Amino acid sequence: MTSMDRGEEIPWFPRRVSELDRCSKCVTKYEPTNDPRHPGHGDTAYIMRRQFLNDQAINYRHGDPISFVEYTEEEHATWTMVFEKLKTLHESHTCLAYRQNLRMLEEAGVLTANRIPQVADVNKYLMEKTGFILRPCSGLLSARDFLASLAFRVFQTTTYLRHHESPHHSPEPDLIHELLGHVPMFADPFIAQMSQDIGLMSLGATNDQIEKLATVYWFIIEFGLCREDGQLKAIGAGLLSAYGELMHACSDVPDHKEFDPQIVSVQTYEDSGYQPLYFVAQSLQDALVKLREYAASMPRSFAIIYDPLTKSVQLVEKD
């Protein structure tokens, strides 16, 4: 008996990496075009630049070479300002994996404070480390589409920058967040695997399961902490790329709870200000083990098998 016979339809999901071309649905939230909370609201030149880069991204198809983007001097200056300010917190506030991978990326000349890197160069580097690749997208994606791409070790990446008048905070994902927050962590094998595991769990999942997985993703990949030598250190990209919240998260102002995906999955979160609560893993390995226990406990009528050689998945129905 198939799941269709039982009347529960499995939502469409990509079976191979090229089908991610169908997973680029954006959701509208905190856009400069219509939201006065966005620092670029009312700045026509900024809105046009963001639109130009988004139009380029939306036409991207799997396998295309990634277009070279000529960033403006103003954009490079914003990048430099953010990178240099964050550097002052790296030793004290970020986890060992981040510090090591960032150093290697700098030594390889891929991430440097003076120029915005090209996504194609980042991909060449990450491909050799963990097989993760970035593909351009045009803004905040639906959780379902965004998580599906992670199943294939693909990270959908915005290519525009935050507004220059608000360099240390962005209400939406931007290239600085992707490159300074996510890229060094995707070079780590445990974070790469954790991200892919969350992605694989999302394929064919119910809306309720997607909501839970998006919440787990939020609290570990975006805003997670770990403890090193008794001190709180950031592992989440949302913290690693935000000066103010990075200091806040590691201070004793917010609450800290032990990372447990079962509890995390139903925790409400804040997407317009600092979090009042963060989850702390013992280590990256610890977070991965707990995530796998959670995956095993997820109720599903099928299993998903991933083949890394063909970057495709197969659905196996349970009877």
Ligand code: H4B
């Ligand atoms: N879309 C883009 N472009 N970048 C992101 O980091 C995210 C996204 N994060 N969509 C997603 C949503 C998460 O917040 C979860 C999965 O909802």
